[in-house]
Amino acid sequence: MGFSLAFNFIIISVLCLVTVIGSIVWLAKVNLQGYHKIGFTSRVIGGKLSQGQAKAVDVVCSAVLALLLLATVNYFWFATLRVITVYESNRGTSLNATITASSMTSGTYNAFVLTRLFTSGQLKLCLFAVVLFLAAISKSALSNIIAYEAFDSPMDTHVTLEPSVGISLNGSWFDSGRYNYTPKQYAGFASQTLAMLIDLELSEPRNRLENDGGYYIGIDSTTSSVNSLPANLVDLYNIPGYRLSIDCIAKAPETLGVIQMGESSYTINVNVNMTDSATPMLFNSEIPGQTSSLTGAYNEEYPFVSFGMQGVYLGFLDSFNLTGSSNETAFGNMTYSAFNMAGMGAFPGSDGFSGTKSIISVHGLHCQIFRESGLHNLTREANQPWRRGSSQYSGEKHQFVLMISDWQKKLNYHSINGTIAGYGPPLSSSSQICQTLPNNNCTFDYKDLAENFLYAAGEVERIAFEAKGTDLDRETIDTIAYSVDATSTEQRYRITYVPAILLVAMVRIRVASIIPLVLFLMYCQTPAVKHWKVAHPLRLLVDAVDGLRHDTKTQDVHHMTDAELETWAKKVKISYVRGQTGDEMVLKAY
Template sequence: MDRISLRRLSRDSLDVTSPEDDQVSKNFDELSQVRKASPTTGSKDVGMVGDLESSYAPPAHIEKAPSSRLSYYYTAGSALLVALPFIFLAIWQAYIGPGTFTTHLTPHTIGGRFTQTKAKTIDFVCSALLGPLLLVALNWYWFSITRVTIVSDSSANATSLIALVQASHTDSGSYNPFKFLTFIRTGRVKMMLLGLLVLLSAIAQTCLSNFIAYEAFDVSDGTASELPLRSLLTGLDEVTRARPPETLPTFPPGYDFSSTQVATYVGDATAVLSSIAYQNATEKLSNDTYVGLNATQDSLDAVDSRIIRLEGVPGYRMEIDCQAAPPTTLSAMDFAGNSVMIHCNVGNNNNLFSASYPGQMSILTSGEDDSVYPWVGFYGWDQAYLGSMMAGNWSRSARTSIYGNITFKAFNMTQFGFNGDKSTMSAFGFACNVSRETGSVNLTRGSDSTWTRETESWSGETSPVKMLIADWQLALNYHSPVDIGGMPGLGQPLQDTAWPSESYTDANGEITLNARTNVLNYLYAVGEFERLAYETRNANASLHNGTTSYAQTVKAIGSKQVYRIVYVPIILLVGLICVSLAALITFSLLVTDIKRGTASVKTWQQVGTVQLLADSIAGLKHDPVVEDMHRAGEGGAEKIARGYKVRYEALPGKRNVLKADSPTKGNGGSWGMATGA
């Protein structure tokens, strides 16, 4: 036990003979006699050190006195501050529409077209002046209340002197963990609320000082120039000449791809099919049409970054027209042991749709009986049949679709190696053709440098599309990753997302295929296969080959960089919530003390650092514990002050006065706590 602690013990506990200790004992005896004479107030000779009763009872003259008008003004102001942030949010949301206060850090535009210097100035004014000044006013208001309800609190609960000192000079928010720890150690709800108020004030100042920012963006500078772009739909004229498609099990002729180009095209085309297999392509189309640009991606990427708009870019859009109809004939046969040919006629003509897919007949003949086997057959490059086979006789089944009623026709397939439940196979499908309409598109460049279609205009004249996808069903050797063991080729990925559930039929025994999804998946695949083939063929191609020009001139609009003011909704929202919660804390503190009729609120006694110092000198100067703190030095004094409990007491005819808690109140007394420090 250190020397300071020894001097806090009574003469009955220790036998000490030093002159210093005799003086401490003498002071202790005098203090005890004074307290016996007056249990609630100390004598004038001892100062204002006294022993308060554990249950606080305000003097009669305080109870009868009305509360200060300031207490009601501050209460009304706190209540208003609780509601104001939410009123602001409601008005703001009504003004700018729903979805503004998102939970991410994406900025929202306020507006303006400024130079960088002006934008920085506005940001500085908002961040370094307006936000902090607002919090200066709010902090003055909030902590004016806490200096009445917490620092000069005249309740029955005593508070450690160190916490009272900390609270008296707290007038703004802080992230200081030692400050919070001091308030928490008191174990008092009021002090903990003060710590929370300090934290909320700090967060509010951080948010309200940083939710305003600025960002750069490009605007038109009013200048226009002509810009050549490389035409896309050139270089594959030989593909659709002098041979029918789907006749050769080798790499399609006429493309003249290098090995590097083959690798690029096959990888990109396979990625398209896999993407469709997992996510339908309907959202990638524009009003159920595939829109493309007759300009290579390389030439678009090469456009100067200062160009933000292109007008009159040649474009095209593809539309698909389908009719639901079952095949009139159907055959399937093995081809050289490594591929299967499916042939069918549709309608009243003799057009023979052929589908060559990689694999063996066993996929059809030995597969599961309840499976659907989709394929895509082609008649030349102009027409396609999206067919499907199912085991059994489904000729009496039908389902409506936007392409007409889906009906089945049953076929005896034993001559092609089918047996058992698959001796009879039923087929249905959609006969489709794709047309192209040319026109022009205006493009705008986004902040990520990608081009976006803004406006479109079309000629109204259409022509058949040569579906290059017909060449690649066998050459790609594609198998859908979604349906392992399912049909190879194009049919399976086009249907994977067209079935709404794992069951192919509903409760009525009708198939559940979404015909629109199936057809639009095919349209997207047709457009992408064509675009990728031309992009691959014309990669790094020049605008002129010596005899032919492939340049297409468009109008280019230049830009200049300006700055606009933005704000981050989530940061603003957090700041406003913190303001509201801080106001709620001060409102609760005031209302509680008004109901209890505490003397500090009735007299509206604010105690700051200087006032607390004066009160300590007046009320605690004769307490030997204060003398101990004086002698202990900085570190020891803080330890003693942490356990030394004091409180304000209302005396008749006087303001609240600071007194020490009784040193004889059991284990919780301040004297005992100071001794244990």
């Protein structure tokens, strides 16, 4: 008996101490991790498990370990409480409440049981009821602390991409503008390019290259092959690619010529002095339509784009002599050259330039585009498009043939808002910023003009490459395809816990341990505790038969109904007293 008494006292004391120390350590760790609020948001414990493994951990923790822990602490809690349920007292203990308490070995939410103990009128039985309720809460909390959640675990892998055909084959599939498109390929190229030009002309002024630092960024892979990659791929590394940059300088031309070329097109050519050459460079554009769209128009400014061996000239034809005018731009001081155009551009049915358009002034930008090879990393979030992450470049720039120069006449693009054809209107319209107030003033951003052209040149090249690759056979694609490193995600599971539930469990276990400990210290001198008399149902039955069989209070109770028996049991008080020998404990009724 002495061993059981000491052992129970030690176990319950240790349990109180462990919960206190555990709470302090856990709260300190939570605070160090930066969590200042303990709520129902789950916290990660760890793991990279399959669903079956995570479920097994959940079952072991919630259905095995938690219940095993509760079974252990319940044994010591309720063994102690049932020992001190009855003791030496003139008042005794309610037989009804004692019978109820003797059958309790674990927590419960049973309202009838809790009410019977709370209404017993004795502090120790009320505290017994509190422990029952706290033990039930602890069981619920411990069974729900551990959970698991799905997350995307990164894995290294490789993927195969289809290259942009033109870059991979060094442009050998087109020769001097002969792209050898099939009707299907041409239709795809034309529709996408015209849509891009319309978007440029009708959209609000904006910098399409702002996120890329003023560069046009391209990758050596078709859009379709990148977009068709499995959804679990989230990162692609070191994809061959490039970036295009544009350098411009404000330059007025030395000469201007406008010539009708048959019935379907006309040319605008200018000669521009080059800083690195004594000979002016010719820039020429072939524009669909007739010169009457220039000579007979009411507008006083006509944007045009002419191409040469060293870049492009983004120019404007203005009515009247504006040689005295100039304005500052991002590319230097913009000046004007004036030319006598009387009779130029004439063809049968048209007298060419005349009247207010006899004198035409020209201003514009001479621009060069450079390509720089590099490697790109692409990334994306779940259900989101790919975006460029980081890039590295060779540092070597070189000029190249602009594919956009081959298509100004062939696309037959005409301005949505007027009759002028060619690339000029879409590139310039979104570079003009007009204010409603005051006075409807408009300003022109030449930097936007240059970047619009850079964007258009890059898009035409991309579309041209991808259109050519639409009908390639599988064997050709497999021959030129290449592999890159990638990161994919695999759905795995990690173990989590809920801080608020853990805190509830620890507090409840601590309080539920303190109550038996306090009661033990309060009643440690009673005979029941000294003899470690556990009041379980069998013990009560045997002691009642032995101690109460000759007691008048227990005579003829077998004739009572259940209700009468319940009332009788509430009134009868019992207690263990010393027997005649002094060592034995005998149950007596009061």
